[in-house]
Amino acid sequence: MTHKQIWLNFSGLGLLIALLGLVYWLNTGARAVPGLIEDLQSGDLQAQMLAAEGLKEIGSNAQSAVPVLVTVATSDANLSLSGAAAGALPAIDLRAARQVMTVWLPKLHDPDAHMKGYAASTIGALGPVAKPAVPILVRLLSDEDIAVRERATRSLGAIGLPIDIVMGGLLQALRDPEWTVRYAAVTQFSFSGFSSQESLAALRELTQDSNQTLAGSAQSAVAAAERLIQASVYSLMLSQGMNRTYTLHQLAKLGPRAADAVSGIAAVLTTGKPLERYLAASALEEIGPAAKESTPALQRALHDTDPIVREAVLAALQSIENKRDQTP
Template structure:
């Protein structure tokens, strides 16, 4: 019996060229699919997905539109409808969150729609209102007084959602921190856990917070005790390394909105980060300009040199940004007045 060894297949030059051509076409089709599925080019398809019967499809579409940003303005009507009319709370919140990245005025429309629902007789309506307002983040700053009142709601889930929303908004910091400190003493362990969670992961620590959270290390609820430890272990506002880190983060688009939000909550303690924030008053995204104005305004007298750049933004094309700029100017000038008065009094 004669054995025969199989020989390797040798392709002819023409066959090699055909294989290479097929590979090039395949890669080209993948590239075309990716090009059509990302950025502003994907907006028409994503708008269609917002009308899908499946809530998960609507949620994913809203999230993707939020990542596109201002270039997804064509989606605003559908996103507004989803944020205010959809029967799925997650669909509401994702659409609202997308709008804050696309158009601040539309995001404020959602805020205006849900604020009266904080007093609805139906507890579920009040819970949803808190959740949607929280998804708008710092853009929902005008809703803070109403959410502070919701923090005393008889329903523990409403109180929980109200505290989460307040922490997500973050500004102005003093009344929000006060509400969270009150939440640490709530009769509901769920609310207490929610309050300490915000200090562990969202809200910067101040000395009163440290004083209030420290006893929780011995809380019989181990989840609360663990979260208290996480809160106390994180960087403090007076940590120069933390402030330097936030100053670097504002220079990178991926973390810019987070860093600006943190700086806005730090207030005067964030003064050393002013220089990297100033150029962001001219960013092409309204949300970033808004957050930059809020962060600068919160710095108070340490942001005196920002007055001229702020005045140049008084005519910003976005009305919500203009409002934040005006408040920042007024806040800095008000902070300067006592210092100027004391300086004059000290002169012989």
């Protein structure tokens, strides 16, 4: 191969790399939003699901996609798609996420069991920002329809807060007469960081369940509860900026057991992402009076630009002062 041929090969490779870089640049971050909005409206379910996930990853820079996401999230055309769109919104716009919750809340009272279950699932996809829906979801655990109870159980696990009410609901589901509902509850303890002495006792009983699938899952849940990750581990993850959304949610579920992480949690109240600030305030609310050292940071956060964050901050201050509303 001559020097000229080698030079041409390198030039061609350099051009190819430059073109690939341009394609990557055009299809990442805020630049990708117009294309993802188009995909979300395409009618191709796979493309729509991927678009919703892509917009979620982009976060607040995907503000222009909010109207389309809200439309999709409040549609009852496809459960998986409405859930994916709902799940994308908290990372982009907390108010829009609450708007979706508000649309679905009345449908939790719908006489049609299918619609009730659909509403429960979509609200659950919103995660912790759907906390105001928890009391109604708990009441659905007594619904006569098995699928409604199962979906309400999974949604409670996904929302996770307030931990005392959610835990009470999950304990009720662990004792449900239908094994699929008990299984839905067990999986929350296997993978979502819920744990208490009462739940551990109930899970141990379920390891002897006649349904082998349920019994095996209960054994995994017991093992997970017995090796529950400590607050110090989550504190380290938080200090290193590792998946703050997940980490803050887990710390909130620990409640007062996360007291040693208060300073790290309070520091997140000044970050740029509203969802992280919301979860930080929610975690401090769950910790309660033991989070008293965070009071100055919370008082400053009362001026947060996001009203949903301000709501969570006020709730945290009331909890620290031991004035939290405990009405289920």
